[in-house]
Amino acid sequence: MRIVACLNGDRRPGAHPALPVSVDQLLADAHAAVAAGATALHVHPRDRQGAESLEPQVVGPLMERLRAEGPGVPVSLTTALSAQSDPWRRYDLVQRWASSALPDSVTVNLHEAGSVDLVHLLDDRRVAVEAGVWTVDAARILVAARVPAEAVLVEPTQVAVEDARRNAGAVLSLLDRAGVRAPRLLHGSDATAWPMLEDALEAGLDVRIGLEDTMRMPDGSEARDNAALVAHAVRLASAPA
Template sequence: MSLPRIMVAPNGARKTRADHPALPVTLDQITDTALACHAAGAGALHLHLRDDAGGHLLDSVAYREALAHLRPRLGDMAIQITTEAAGLYLPGHQRYVALNSGADMVSVSTREMLRDDAALATRFYTQADAQGIAVQHILYSREDGEALAQVLPARLLHSPDLQLIFVLGRYVEGQVSTPDMLTPFLDWMAQIKIAPDWALCAFGQGETVCLEAALRAGGKARVGFENSVHMADGSTAPDNAARVAQIAALEIGTASSSDRHA
């Protein structure tokens, strides 16, 4: 199972409708947003759930119910669930949710998984693979990649099915992202000789130029209000679909450029 060229992350764990009135919080809002983003060019939904108070929710039963609701409505749009802790959940709970939610695509932070015994992380990655769950490993730095390489079985690390996502700007003051922040990740992949299925997301107003750099480097894009509510010109996007459409337009340009150089 490969990543789509564009995945949308429409809400995240922390933003609310006070941050943007079009940010989806309820399952019906998420459904409508996902459909609009699919029409705009997104091939997958990165799914965060909220509790009744609007807070971040990581619950296997809630995920099963959400997937049962979404799958018949979204058709061929893939769904990836998050295991983000958001300061609320421990690695054991995150692993349980990943393995018991009925999802076949899961994003997992290497940094969060390694908060406890590294052997437990290795066991989790092996079990997820055995269950046919595609884990996309979240890396905030080259050091996260190096840590992942220490605990991920070699056959998974060097598999072309390995899924990674590089996150730019999350822990930078002001959450500023620039394309040069991608370079350490590219150098790391070249150094250890892996060719994974990788994507990038970027926080702040630099989201568009960073995603364009990723597409031109052979990667994929995750875009949406989880990371930024800004259009390329710095204006506030009307909704997630507008962000997807702008990146989809970049994708067309990138594909044409690649074709010219083939």
Template sequence: MAEYQIMVAPNGARRQRRDHPALPLSPAELAQEAADCHRAGAAALHLHVRDAQGRHSLDAGRYREAMAAVAEAAPEMAIQITTESAGIYTPDQQFACLQALRPAAASVSVREMAQAPEIATRAYALCAETGTQVQHILYGDSCVAQLQTWYRAGVIPDAMRDVIFVLGKYAPPVLAQPQDLSGFLSATRTMDLNWSLCAFGRQERACLLAGIAAGGNPRIGFENNVETPEGDPLATNAASVAALVTAASAAGHILRKG
């Protein structure tokens, strides 16, 4: 039996309505989705915003609009922005997003920051100064090694111990499997991390249940998966959250909502 807390990632950077007709894109849609997912059991929202053409955006103004809408619709829900590049933004643009918003929480890709070490140093220092809760995105062993190097060098403050393990890939598509978690746990076993996981593809729920049992927190949502385990379309992000809560409860795990 384990306690866990859910973060929902309702849209991501790449999916469009052709991938799922209920994908939330506008601030109003994201706000409604946040409220629905909070009622279903999610405590936090991993927020992506889009530009006028529906493309991934790090625009501070668009973020502020969406954050305000979510805060009004789901005032008890924590909001985590992303600085992910999605192959569009450079590290200096990612830093500019952090600098403009100074958010309460942000996900930051170790792999992307490593492209510009001097900007990485400034970004982590800024987050330490502003109190931003950084969640380091880890895609594999090389990211873990980089994180360890930066802890030893003092680039990343020792207290910034939140990470998310990414199981599988969006492009080229690699479907996650529960056994994928073992490599991350082995690589990080001495690092004293507060870890979460997300998983691409229809085995998302099985992967997240394995993560909960191992002591991690799940991130679920259309960013990573739009299908049931049987391959049918999921109805909504909230339905996906609710199904995870039901399955985790059946396994004896305890949901922490706040």
């Protein structure tokens, strides 16, 4: 089972005292999260102003540092339109990422414009794709386009836990019926983050946790940092059934 630490997401700098933004912060946080039990990392690169960026001059130095000084686990980067709102500009930026500084994988949200074209580009560049599937319609795109996904990230965005569970159940059911065999990771956000993680553990799916998904512990208290969130997820994963 993978335990992915999602370190920062699209949260604004200062949203949490321990949110990592700079390369130095991300590098330190990566080591702490892996020491706490994370087996992989997911990062949203940031420019010098703290804004999300897919620019080669931002992605390259980040990946070089993570490769040279990081904790030695797989690293995925976002390609969400929150980082670059123009899908064609996004395509161009990813095309210009240095071959020497590519991530192990990237997440591609299949409901976003230009997603299938981006998947083909990444396949050509031999970068693994983790398909972000938020809805049943996105799952249909995965199946119809025969997306070569290394993993499927089932990501219900509903605010209410029961609504998120219904959506996740519908997506997982469609994947089963379509014979999609790629490993699955289930996660929520904010109020649904911990319930979805517990559901994923019960179903034997991969999990992720971090300040991208929630800034709070299950009891509602503010999490100290990413490592604290990961450590609690590891405890849950290790608890007797």
